[in-house]
Amino acid sequence: ESIKVFAPASVSNVGPGFDILGFALEGMGDVLTLTKTDAESFEIEAVGAELPLDPDKNVATVALKSFCKAINYDGGFHLKIEKNFTPGSGLGSSASSAVASVFAASQLLKTGHSKKELIHYALDGEQVASGNRHADNIAPCMLGGFVAVQQTDPYLGFGLSFPANLKALIIFPDIPIKTFEARAILPKALPIGTGIKQAANMAGLVHGLASADFDLIKDSLHDYFAQPYRKTLISGYDEVKRKCLEFGAYGFNLSGSGPTMFAFFKEDAVLDELKTVIAEMYAVIGKEVKFHESKIN
């Protein structure tokens, strides 16, 4: 018995929404085929990326083990994980794997859990990958759309309205960044004035999205918590941002902990020239860059 599921990549933080906001992408994500086996163990087959094959280190199996323990299921599984994007890119790769495995198991074993209930087990996988139980990739990956996380565990959150013609340009330079390192460089405390600016931008962004006010989205997409520290890890960040804004972007920021960056555009924007300019900028420093254009899934 077997099931095949897709769990999308996602952009988290989304400017001022550090650990709170995230949206799911089209056309990128994990395809997981989960098969029940007679063994009492988990076997992992990775396609398209090098992933840990030890079930105690692989995000998908850590999440799956936690779920199986909760439902008292002691059978084995074979997991074929097909990845069509790079782990460690800031696009919620660990979340995709964790969500895919617990959702697939719940469907296959007909446990009747809601997607919201499954978030708890997927977070156990995220914890192993990044050392922290943030749900801003897990929740949009599991639920789809643009999501705000009010409380992580147990999960409380809601979907946000957003303009139907909003698309994101995903810009992924080949610069290795580990989420736990990108969290470790953040200050442990921030001045209250910084918190106020961040909260004001959150209000602006949520209202801008709901009312399709693209200029308000653009003005609100600044992050005072993480981006000022993390951008130092990403060569070319300021230049890429400047170029995107020159080409008419409605805001720009890091995707999750980077190195991927994203810029918002209207659906009909033609971005070939912008992509060429950015690729040339990175070629000068010997880095490859990949792009993906996506609506919110």
Ligand code: HSE
């Ligand atoms: N909110 C998380 C962070 C996302 O910025 O650290 C990365 O997985």
